[in-house]
Amino acid sequence: MAIPEKEVRLVRKNFENSTDKVQDRIRIGNRFVDDFIFDDHQAADIPINALRVIFNIISQLSNEQFRPEDRPKQLSLFDDEFETDNNIFAAMKIRNSKISPSGSTKQVIDAYEFLAQFKMGWYRSVNAKGKEIRTFGGLISTPSYDQRGYTSFLISSYWLKKLMVIPEYNYVLYNLVYNIRNNKHIIFAIWLSKLPETGSSLKLETLNSKFGLHYRSANDFCFKFLKPAKASLDQFNTLSFRYHYRGDTIDIQPVLLSERTDNKALQQKENYTPITRRLRYFKNRYRLTDRQMTQLSYQYIHIFQTRELIEKAFKRFIRDNRLQKIRSTDYTGIDFLNKLQEYLILVYRETKMGELLPNGYPVII
DSSP: OOOOGGGOOEEEEEEOOTTOOOOSEEEEEHHHIIIIISGGGOOOOOOHHHHHHHHHHHHHHGGGOBOTTTOHHHHHHHHHHHSSSSSEEEEEEEEHHHHOTTOOHHHHHHHHHHHHHTTOEEEEEEOTTSOEEEEEESSEEEEEOOSTTEEEEEEEHHHHHHHHBOSSEEEEETTHHHHOOOHHHHHHHHHHTTSOTTOEEEEHHHHHHHHTOOOSSHHHHIIIIIHHHHHHHHHHOSEEEEEEEETTEEEEEEEEGGGSTTOHHHHHHHHTOHHHHHHHHHHHHTTOOHHHHHHHHHHHHHOHHHHHHHHHHHHHHHHHHHHTTOOGGGSOHHHHHHHHHHHHHHHHHTSHHHHHOTTOOOOOO
16 A cells, blocks of 8 residues: 555654753744744744743754855755655654653643644745755654653754754744743744844734734733733843833834843843953954954854854964964954964864865855
8 A cells, every 4th residue: 555645754864962951042043933933923822831842942953053145055965965855854852851841741742742733734845956845744743752751753844944044043042931931921032032123013903913812902912911021031031122002002122131221230241251252352362343353253153163163273373373483463354364264164174064065164254
């Protein structure tokens, strides 16, 4: 008997986090937010434990995420792995205690059942060669308990691409799903991270529809939903907001807490992290302008693997200068960046990825 097409699943890669180490912040791609969480501009009512699954999936994928404009070769590699045939999947497993810290088996089961059934259907994408690729399922498929204390599952290539290939994204604190118990407050925080600094003005009807709420007045929306959401984000997030209303129009403006005048201790901590200190060192010692620092800062701050490569390249740059009895500060501005880029290419090509994609090195200029 022929196997139904939707049952034929090819597992192309296994993502594992053997140390269970997580990032303080995760990068959520805007395409995933728009298509999965805010389909047709309306937020899905995703339960808190299902949100924990999503946050942990993104955390495990964090070292694999990339912007295609920065890593075009990575996009080609993704296409070669996952967009060559129908129903290609990746496998993953997450410790159950990360989904239900209380140890409730029912909460874990409910979370995975929700994500397996939510938006289940056929999805189509077109690969780099113009071939249409079809995938059946929801975000995850076939959750199972094949290892004690863990749940294993498959992620379809369609949704995996939206999680890994992130031309535009925003940071969200990983611990939000553990510190905030109201799922709508977390979904609101994800939406808030996408707002421009100037904020947005929306009608009560629009906000009710967006977040699945039914408040009769802007006053009710502000004081029954926005006020407790703000209290949660003020306590547990680095991004909160201001709000006020006029008639049935509600203004919402993001506020970065580290920039608030009443949060000087947090601001000082943000200003003196090891990463910002290191970037300040590069800027001052090698006389880099703000414009020259733009790409270097982005790569150093946001991409862990690139940060390690930059440090290795810099150490080799210093070592070679000492051997040649040259002061490293003889290189300043764009000359320093060009030299560092040369060493970055060298150390990148010594890596396994560099052997596969020799021209896929990060660009800091």
